[in-house]
Amino acid sequence: MATRLAGTFLAGATSRLLPASIPLRFFGAAVASHVFAWLALLAGSGTLPRFAGGLGWTLAALHLVTLGVLVMTAIGASLQLLPVATRQPVRSMRWPVVIWWLYAPGVAAIALGMGLALPWLLAAGATAVIAALVVYGALLARNLAGARGMPIVVAHGWSALASLLAVLVTAFSLAFTYVGLPLIDRATGLALHVAFAAYGLMGMLALGFSYILVPMFALSAAPPERRALVSCALAALALVLAGAAALGLAPQALRVAAVLAALVAVGLHLRMMVVATKTGMRRELGRSFRLVRISWVLLPLSLLAALAVALGAPFGGMPTLFGLTLIGGWLLTFLLGILQRIVPFLASMHKPPGKSAPRTPSSLTDDRPLAVHFWCHLAALALLALAILADNAWIAATGALVGFAGAIAFSTFFVILLLRMRRPPPARATRNAPVA
Template sequence: MQRSLTYTAMPPIQVPLPFLLAAPCFALAAALLLAWQGETALASRWSPVTLAMTHLLTLGFLTMTIVGALFQLLPVVAGVGIPLARPVAALSWSALALGTVLLAGALGLGLGPAAYQAAAGVLGLAGFVILAAVGTAISHKIVPAARPLVRGVRLASAGLAVTIGLGASLALYLSGMGPLDAPLLTDIHASWGLVGWVVALTATVSFQVIPMFQGTPAYPRSLESWLPAALVALVAGWSAAALAGVGPLRLAAEAGVALLLLRYAGATLLFFRKRKRAADVGTYYWVLAMGSLALAALVHFLPLGADQRPLLSGILVIAGFGMSAVNGMLYKIVPFLVWYHLQSDPSLPRERVPALKNILDGGRALRQWRWHVVALGLLAAAPFAPAVLARPAGLFQALALLLLIRDLGGAAGLYLSLRRPPSGTVVQGHAL
């Protein structure tokens, strides 16, 4: 169901943009870590370097972008704003960024117990501020048509709360505080973080942004309503079965999640065949994301090694689905934010505002997508030949992310340059 959008309710650009610009820098750090460590980073899912890379991507890239997108989307789509948006965004951004650096340093560099404790505290603060801000916003009266979006946000926020709680417990355990069944809780933590938070919320957001930016038919209201709820319910059932040691129920929940992911990916790919607009880099990224998600679901049923299956599943969900979907949204959202806030500025002459298509060159975006595809292919194959493919995968991914940083930074730089008072000649437009 298509919704009317309230663009006048947009927060200041300073609210979402720092999240969207910082996120690729954390992913670049993960790629450089892979290029530096090579085989060690993909030898096992329990490698400290692997865990550091995982959290740089899930916290620094995916969660950073998701939070920025939520602060932007909720006022526009649901008609509810984040209270005290600018100071809340600044505090959320600072705590999430610092906590991610501390945790990655503790995991990957062995910074010691104090770093784990500090990371648990700072990331706990970030989670509290984000969840309180989003929860306060969606507790108000919302636009009726946005109820499925808000329901999905509520469910995914619950997933984030569980993820943070388990993550903080594991960080304190690693600092030497208290006994835990760390492998079991790590599995549960990863399941809630990837499925209950990243996939559930990305799917919820995609129900809005894919029809909006790609011109596809609207998703059926039934799919919008039950998919996030079913994912969260299955993860909860899987967690209970894992804690209780009930193997058959655990396997059934895993199979249920896999089938749901296949259903969502298949429906989205079908809608792309019915789109009304020409394909662009956003289309290619979403198709890549859905193909990766479907492959991740199928990997569950393949006879792979004990380390290969979780590594490959994680790569396909985090880098294939999450990073691809986020990259596609960044190439749409950042230029739109720059263009909208420029043309809404009454002090800026209209002739100085470039057309939306000139904010960020489509050819550059397409080249970045190609490098990302190559990197993803190498990364997906790396668990089977880490000594040969790990470093090339890291280098290609680093190159793709440098291009993304250049493109998004160029759009932000254009915004700043046009907001300055003109000196001498009038700028007619600017194409990056």
């Protein structure tokens, strides 16, 4: 029973694999964006403690994280994991490559356009990224429509896809506001954009994939389907309420109702995740899951911060603190924890060149840079929170530097993994090496 989920997930998986170079190019770009994000944050540290939108390096850093790390990883992971999870063949090798070539340079143009305050570059980058996301959305829709099994993942996938539509419209409108072509007014666009991009698109993908990945790594039974679907429905309801509030329909009351619905949805989800990690056959899940567990605490905290913003808390830094808890705290911490686990896992499914056997995930993982990254990441988040509370740009700059050191360590882990993929495993590494 306990290993059934992992077994179902992995059965025949190798026949549904993309060439390693496809997911790895998305993960590589995410790792690089992570480094640039902290540098951009350093450049924008003067305005960070009271950041509330507007072009500049802080907005660039935000989008290097959201588009560069979060969505980039989500695209790479879902292109690979969804066909495996929903038992379908990989239909196209070409479209994922086309997506990458539109998306990665597009994100770079958006970041530079925001950082250097060049509206035409931002608009050009937004056009490329939106085109890439339309193609990605079409691939995701085709995959979900043909899915066999995994109704929980499929329900979350459709919710993420619906949110993607809202993200595309609002992203276009916000970016083209700066060249004088807005679709909707900026305040409405921003409120819709934050809710649907962060909680809708990224949040639904993160919650949905957790139902596969957490039991798979913990070797636990699949979570109860009905409860997971109730959690998904409540999260979708929260998004609809937040959307209606953003459009001006009883904004205060609906925003509070949205947060409450989201808190119940998240409560149900986290309860199932905790049960999976506590009852699985693998109890010691390592440092990667310590990051995931910390992100699980920060998710409800981000909702409480959203509630404080909705109720007009008398603290000027509240919207910034909300953004930090949501993007850096929950989503980035979660993604980096999962990324350090799935990259070696997917890499181990591909044979190295020549006749040597595939390597184990643990023999591909160098634990030392990940240990450095773990502490730097947490210290950077704590320093950024302190910078907002104390309204102090120097603390923000220190936080960005510590985060940058962590990102370099994370890149080191990734480069070492790529090098190890090409070499046969040393004899001692294949025997029960601990998992990072």
